[in-house]
Amino acid sequence: MSRVPAARAQSRVVPATLDDAIVGRRSIRRYRPDAVPDALLHEILDLARHAPTSMDGQPCHFVVIRDRAACARLAAIKVRHCPEDKKAFPCDFLADAPVVVAVCVDRERSHDRGVENGVLATAFLLLAAASRGLGGVYLSAHRDGDPGLAADIAALLALPAHVDPIALVPLGYPTTAPVPKALRPLEEIVHDEVFDRAIRAGGRHAP
Numbered sequence: 001m002s003r004v005p006a007a008r009a010q011s012r013v014v015p016a017t018l019d020d021a022i023v024g025r026r027s028i029r030r031y032r033p034d035a036v037p038d039a040l041l042h043e044i045l046d047l048a049r050h051a052p053t054s055m056d057g058q059p060c061h062f063v064v065i066r067d068r069a070a071c072a073r074l075a076a077i078k079v080r081h082c083p084e085d086k087k088a089f090p091c092d093f094l095a096d097a098p099v100v101v102a103v104c105v106d107r108e109r110s111h112d113r114g115v116e117n118g119v120l121a122t123a124f125l126l127l128a129a130a131s132r133g134l135g136g137v138y139l140s141a142h143r144d145g146d147p148g149l150a151a152d153i154a155a156l157l158a159l160p161a162h163v164d165p166i167a168l169v170p171l172g173y174p175t176t177a178p179v180p181k182a183l184r185p186l187e188e189i190v191h192d193e194v195f196d197r198a199i200r201a202g203g204r205h206a207p
C-alpha cells in the first residue's frame with residue numbers, strides 16, 4: 001500500500017529534490033496573478049506539518065487567506081507596524097500575493113516553545129513551496145516590543161486567545177526566476193570542535 005497521503009498525490013506537480021529546493025529557494029516578493037491550486041497548497045501544508053515540534057506537541061495551525069480584502073488588510077497591518085529602520089522595505093507586496101498562509105501556534109500545545117515551533121514549520125512550508133515552483137517569503141507576525149502586531153493579525157484572523165500568529169507567508173508563482181544566492185564561505189562559519197578553528201575542505205582542522 002502506498003504511504004503517500006492522498007493530498008500529496010493530487011497536484012501532479014513533480015517536486016524538486018530536497019537539495020534543489022534548499023539551494024534554489026529564494027525570498028520571492030513579486031507574484032504572477034495566477035491562483036495557487038487548492039490541491040497544491042494542501043500538499044504544501046501537509047508537508048509543513050511534518051516539522052519537528054517540542055515534545056511532539058504539534059501546535060501549528062495554518063490559516064489560508066485568499067480573500068483580496070483580507071490580504072490587503074494584512075499588508076496594511078504589516079506596514080503600520082513596520083519599525084523605523086525597515087520602512088524602506090515595506091511588506092505592501094502581501095496584498096498582491098494570490099494566497100497568504102498565516103502560521104500560528106497553539107500556546108497550550110507549545111511547551112513554551114511557540115516561536116521555535118512556528119518558525120520551523122514555516123521553514124518546512126517555504127521549502128515545500130520552493131520544491132513545487134512556488135515563491136514565498138518569511139514575514140514575522142509578532143515582534144518583541146510591539147505586541148500590537150500579533151494582536152492586530154490575531155483579530156483579523158479571529159484567532160482564539162490561546163493561538164498566536166508567528167509568521168505570514170505570501171505564496172505565488174514568481175514573476176522572474178530566482179537568482180542564485182551569494183553565500184558566506186563555508187570555512188567562515190564552520191568550526192572544528194571549538195570556535196575559530198578551521199576545518200580543511202574534506203579533512204581535519206588546519207594546524
Ligand SMILES: Cc1cc2nc3c(=O)[nH]c(=O)nc-3n(C[C@H](O)[C@H](O)[C@H](O)COP(=O)(O)O)c2cc1C
Pocket residue numbers: 025026027028029089091137138139140181
Ligand atoms: C526572521 C525573518 C524575518 C524576515 N522579515 C522580512 C520582512 O519583514 N520583509 C521581507 O521582505 N523579508 C523578510 N525576510 C526575508 C529575508 O529578507 C530573506 O530571507 C533574506 O534577505 C535572505 O534572502 P533569501 O530568503 O532569498 O535567501 C525575513 C526573514 C526572516 C528569517
